[in-house]
Amino acid sequence: MITCPSCARAQSPALVCVGCGAPLGANLDLFAALDLPRRLTIDPAALERAYHDLSRRLHPDRFAAAPAKIRAASLRATANLTRAYRTLRDPAARGRYWLELHGRKLGDDNQRVPAELAAMVFETQERLEELRDERTPEALAGARERRLSVDAALAAAGRALAENFARWDAAAATADDERETRFAELKAVLSKIAYLTTLLRDIDRELETARAA
Amino acid sequence: MAYSDKVIDHYNNPRNVGSFGKADADVGTGIVGAPECGDVMKLQLRINPESRVIEDARFKTFGCGSAIASSSYVTELVKGKHIDEAMAIKNTAIVAELNLPPVKIHCSVLAEDAIKAAIGDWKKHHGDAEPAAEPRRAREG
Numbered sequence: 001m002i003t004c005p006s007c008a009r010a011q012s013p014a015l016v017c018v019g020c021g022a023p024l025g026a027n028l029d030l031f032a033a034l035d036l037p038r039r040l041t042i043d044p045a046a047l048e049r050a051y052h053d054l055s056r057r058l059h060p061d062r063f064a065a066a067p068a069k070i071r072a073a074s075l076r077a078t079a080n081l082t083r084a085y086r087t088l089r090d091p092a093a094r095g096r097y098w099l100e101l102h103g104r105k106l107g108d109d110n111q112r113v114p115a116e117l118a119a120m121v122f123e124t125q126e127r128l129e130e131l132r133d134e135r136t137p138e139a140l141a142g143a144r145e146r147r148l149s150v151d152a153a154l155a156a157a158g159r160a161l162a163e164n165f166a167r168w169d170a171a172a173a174t175a176d177d178e179r180e181t182r183f184a185e186l187k188a189v190l191s192k193i194a195y196l197t198t199l200l201r202d203i204d205r206e207l208e209t210a211r212a213a
Numbered sequence: 214m215a216y217s218d219k220v221i222d223h224y225n226n227p228r229n230v231g232s233f234g235k236a237d238a239d240v241g242t243g244i245v246g247a248p249e250c251g252d253v254m255k256l257q258l259r260i261n262p263e264s265r266v267i268e269d270a271r272f273k274t275f276g277c278g279s280a281i282a283s284s285s286y287v288t289e290l291v292k293g294k295h296i297d298e299a300m301a302i303k304n305t306a307i308v309a310e311l312n313l314p315p316v317k318i319h320c321s322v323l324a325e326d327a328i329k330a331a332i333g334d335w336k337k338h339h340g341d342a343e344p345a346a347e348p349r350r351a352r353e354g
Contacts, residue, residue: 122246
């Protein structure tokens with residue numbers, strides 16, 4: 001239970017006071033901070049609406065004349081709201097937050113990357129090295145061709161992530177081993193996305209350098 | 214973060230960089246990656262099929278100084294060792310030799326994984342299938 005800084009009403013943590021509508025500044029999880037159900041599948045348009053609507057309602061400017069406690073609550077709520085929006089709008093960041101929410105971390109059991117993925121990253125880095133050594137049209141075409149395949153792999157990983165999200169949303173995993181399977185699957189796909197995203201950034205940097213030369 | 218002298222030495226003078234021909238039947242290749250930092254490492258070992266001793270090693274790593282130093286050091290470490298001995302190499306040996314700081318321990322884990330992957334690949338081609346992988350144990354730094 002928390003107490004409203006404005007009307008002193010005791011209530012469960014929420015965005016705004018049930019009695020007077022003042023921001024409570026409670027330390028909410030990021031789904032609650034956006035007034036969204038705790039579901040991993042999020043409609044981007046609904047997320048935007050929730051963010052803009054709550055930004056207006058909780059904005060510190062609205063409480064400029066209010067007592068310090070309420071101004072502070074509005075600031076806390078707004079900061080939490082922004083963090084929630086930035087985290088939840090990116091599916092990979094949302095997935096990592098889901099792990100965090102369940103006391104887990106992506107790096108906490110150092111996972112082995114599948115051999116094909118490591119080989120793909122290695123081959124791509126070799127193409128980029130060729131491009132650095134020699135800016136031939138062939139090397140440039142090679143790097144562009146790798147970009148397409150990395151992009152496609154990233155899109156496929158995004159779909160796999162969405163499927164994992166849908167499984168969490170469809171039914172609570174009641175059996176422990178089922179939960180573990182889902183967490184393992186989530187970690188594997190998130191680490192794949194992280195790896196491919198870094199690789200894509202490397203490719204784009206090299207292509208940009210080649211273009212500028 | 215300051216690199217140790219040994220890391221800098223391996224980084225500036227990497228040992229055994231390069232690769233063996235893909236057609237070489239006595240060569241096992243392991244490619245391993247670290248998604249957290251984007252590093253990727255390729256280790257190749259030439260293994261004598263009779264004595265099962267590692268006669269030569271090559272590596273190529275795209276990554277930070279510690280990842281390059283870890284793989285460079287590993288190529289020196291495994292040469293002349295029986296594959297069973299090489300399989301028993303722990304990442305802690307690499308950490309100790311190169312004075313890796315805690316944030317770079319994953320580089321040594323990657324190098325240890327590369328040895329196992331390369332030997333596993335060689336065994337696959339020499340009718341000596343790897344027994345089912347043991348569950349990944351916790352690493353010490």
